Amino acid sequence: MVNARHVGFALIALAFAAANGCKPDVAGRPSLVDSERVLAVRSEPAEAKPGDAVQYTALYVGPDGNAKASDLDWSLCVGRKPLAASGPVTEDCLRATGKLLGPLGGGASVKAAVPDDTCRLFGPTPPAPEEGQPAVRPADPDTTGGYYQPVRLRIARGGADDEYIVGVTRITCGLGGATTEQADAYAVGYRTNENPVLDSLALVRNGKETNVVPGTAAKVAPSEHLTLRVHWAACPTKSTCGDGLCGAGETIVTCADDCTMPVGCSGSEPYVYFDPVARAVRPRRESMRVSWFANDGRFEQERTGRGEKDAENAFSENRWTAPSKPGEVLLWVVLRDDRGGVGFASYKLQVGI
């Protein structure tokens, strides 16, 4: 007869094994700013056509505030990475100099022009084949149907210790592999991306929000556990002529008021994309992602956000534990949409009386 105690022991051991046998603990705390780091790179505008002018800005910070911006060295990357290579750019762009780099200068912010051939380099336009050779494969889009011109940022630390950061500008290139009707529908429905904007940061205590005014230190108690909540613009899911936003389906013909100088929404924007599975133009909405940073204290989550399905909630929150020692805490919040748009803001919190 089977001994029931033995069976129970075996089952528990099995569960223990499965639950605990494989869990490493190396996640770390990316939210803690304990050294100089680039937390984000923003392209303004977020999306541009070949030849357009753009401005890149880095959120480069240190434990005690802003870091030395003159350390930053910017270059456009003008070469595609091998098809199966990992990383955002070819390794040829992760060097101090190289023929695939277009130098832009130094500082926290630089200006550039999107290369004219960016849609061939990084987009759906196939590169010109060599004579006698068959066609060349175009780049694959991301999950939002987007293509990106990368910009490389180098922080010189000395040879192999140099740090590399890659930012992007979403490029407007049209569709690859679609029918004429699909391309027309896409052109009518698609709106270029806008960078998201953080409307506010609030401290939430007992259900009540207290906005943190940028440049002014909000007070928190030592070791206090509180909720931090950020808001951004709530974007309409349907285009309405006269709402100030040139939405999907609206054109200068159908809604001159909104689309003569088209303005997008700075929150979770609706957009259309070409679904490669269904091979059809489909409506979607941006998901939003919030990255939290501070030079002290501890966040419960490193990142929070809203997926596409709950994008109507134009806010996100995180739990934060203040440090036990009194002092000023610097806080940075980066808001990203999934079409490459970036917004960020910095705040101060005063711990203790």
Place this chain on the structure above:
Amino acid sequence: MMLRIRIAAFAAALLLTGAAQTFAQDAPAGAAGASPSAAPQRVVIPPKLVHFEQAEYPEAERANPRDVSVVLTIGIGVDGKVIELSVAQSGGAAFDAAATEAAKKFEFEPAQVDGVKVAVRIQYRYEFTLAAPEPVPVKTTADFDGVVRDRKTHGPLAGVTVDVDGVASVTDSAGQFHFADLPPGTHTVTLSGDNFTPTGTQETLLAGQRYDATYEVETNPEGIAPGEQVDFEMVIVDVPLAKSMAATTISSEQGSRVAGTGGDVIKVVENLPGVARASVGSSALVVWGAAGEDTRVYVDDVHIPRLYHEGGFRSVIHSDLVKSVELEPGGYGAPHGRGLGGLVTVGMKPLVNDGYHGSIALDAIDAAASVRGSVGDQFRFAGAVRRSHLDWVLKQATSEDVGAIVPIPKYWDSQLRAAWVPHEDESVEVGALLSSDQISRSVLAADPNETKSDGKDSTFDRFYLRYEKHMGDGGVVTATPFIGFDHSRVSTLFGAVPASLTNDATLYGLRAVWSGKPDEHIGVSAGIDVEVQDSTLRRNGSITTPPREGDLHVFGAPPSDQVNADKWNTTNAGLAPFVQADFSLLDGKVHVIPGLRAEPSIVRASRRVPAQADIPALGTMNESTAIEPRLAARWAITERIAVRAAFGIYHQPPLAEDLSAVFGNPRLGESKAVHYLAGTTLKITDAVSLEVTSFLSRQSQLATRSPLPTPLEAQALIQGGLGRAYGGQVLLRHDMTSHFFGWLSYSLVRSERTDGGSNQFRVFDFDQTHVFTALASYDLGAGFELGARFRYSTGFPRTPVVQVVYDSRRDSYEPIFGAHNSIRIPAFYEFDARASKRWKLAKDSELELYLDVQNVTNHANPEEIVYNYNFSKKSYITGLPLLPVLGAKLTW
């Protein structure tokens, strides 16, 4: 006093004949007799030859054959012994010597005179004749000899009744039995005796062939009262067929007792030489450094896509139906192909008419049942089913969502077999092999980009018809048509980044083989091996998800979010006639086995370029004919020492998954491998043997990634990869003796590949340079048995992260890699143990309770490298800790 006696009557008694030599002995010339006129008349009885020794025709004279006579004078003592010997008439020195040597051994009834034994001298004529060999009639029957031994002691068993289709023979004191002139075909052989349960098997005899079998039976163990019978399995030790050159075969009886296998016979393959250890949760079978998909798996003649269920906990065939499992890591013969790696053959137990039997088994992982029996004499059946419940068990045992951390597989399998045996030399079997696996898990996170889910479904069904006929001339014909349906779907969703690959395939196959023996020294197998696979596939996601061999990536990292999609279908058809001969030379000491396989094949893909707007798809077809010579040889230098070598060329069609115009290359053709191996076998004792094998496998035309940043359209994969694997393996094996069996296995294998466009070899992703396994099982008596297994293996190679780049768009750090596969996960070692107890419940029924403990020392074995968010720290995912699994099995 000596009498000279003429003994004319001698001739008839001494006339003997042989097949090649004839000796005629006339009455001795000049023999003296008593005078008929003498008085009083004496009663004289001449000596009588009672033992004749045949003289050999001298070897030196065979080149000049002739009839020669030698007359000998032989003195015979009163005891009948030869006491004097001389040549009276020479036939030549060689003939004289041969005749003299033989006559020394004559024995007589002494001569008598008036009732008194007396010594006499006679003359004896030896006549040497080297007769021309008479034509040997083609023998249309078979002889069947063998020996029955005790499985534990290896000692002969006397008094065992061996019955072949109603004709019985009883083993002698040496355990030997003999049947002469049996009709060719399949015969039911049953063994019965006082001390064990009668059992049976089937043997196939070929005309003109002598079949030597050794059966080992398990006599009643201690604690079993006389007269009671216990169930046991008969192990056929010596199969008198030419074996492949590097095969390792494990019987179901041994395989089910190996620690760490949970009683699963087929799981023992992981412990055989040449096989890399699969990582936890993996069901991949890496043999001699070949990729998992390069090793073909057959159940008898039916190709199946996998050997193990997901997670690697169980095989897909119930052990009760398995007779043996055989691994040929390379150099196999012409009957098989389409794989660059090894060959695993699961042999199913023959369906016999021996009553109804079955089993029920239960442990923490799954539950299983089997049954077999017969209806009348002609209809036989067997079936088995198994279903996992590990997911349910974990829910009962812990509140943690274990499945969110470790994917917990859900699976089931079933095998059904029915046979009609109208005659013992003819059978028709229909069967089904069914298997299904499912894995899914979801991990929620506050960050929508960190929300993950993945799932994997895979099923395969095989339905086959097997016809077997033993011809009157000793030939055997088998034909196995089958149809199969495979489905697999792998899907992941990492944040908003999807990836999925679905493959629905229909497989049509036929293997038809004739085996015969046109000559006493030549065996021939010829046949045809057909497979047609129609696949419909859909894939979307990143081109690097899932990663393929050679891709640089780190475990658990977010996939690339550059995505695409494709739908395509493929047809892969091959028709391979093959022939293989077995030349038996030098009294069977040398076997030379040449073979040839030719396989015209087509590979069709429905789309030669990615979908473009509404342009109709144009397909592509690739035709080729692979010629695959094979050659193997084995030389038994002595009864205990043999050497062997083999060579073969192998081709493998491209995977349907790789024929995508978006993710692969629809124009891919076949890959190629050449195997070379050599080795030796030393039988140290009757129970202990040592096998040493070295090998080299060269692969070419492998599908690899295009290295270009802008590859040509529909050429994400290119066919230029090279591979090589080389090394050796040692197997020191102790067969089952009275209480013990076990083996030590060590493999030294180096496997390397090149990446597309490069001739620079780097280490294969699944290379395990050193793999050592030691296992043993000991029968304590009274139904108790203990087993242990120790495994050591080199860790898998990995590529170091030497730098990082911060991707601001995705807010993630991405690795920059160093030299490809230049570091390794730390070595794996683990000690497993098994204890079991069997209780006899009633006649033919038994309960076994076992505790199988993996990782007894609770050693944390690194299985994979993981990094922190910016790759500044690394750690390891470790394998399963101490894992006891208690199980029970009831058989009847």
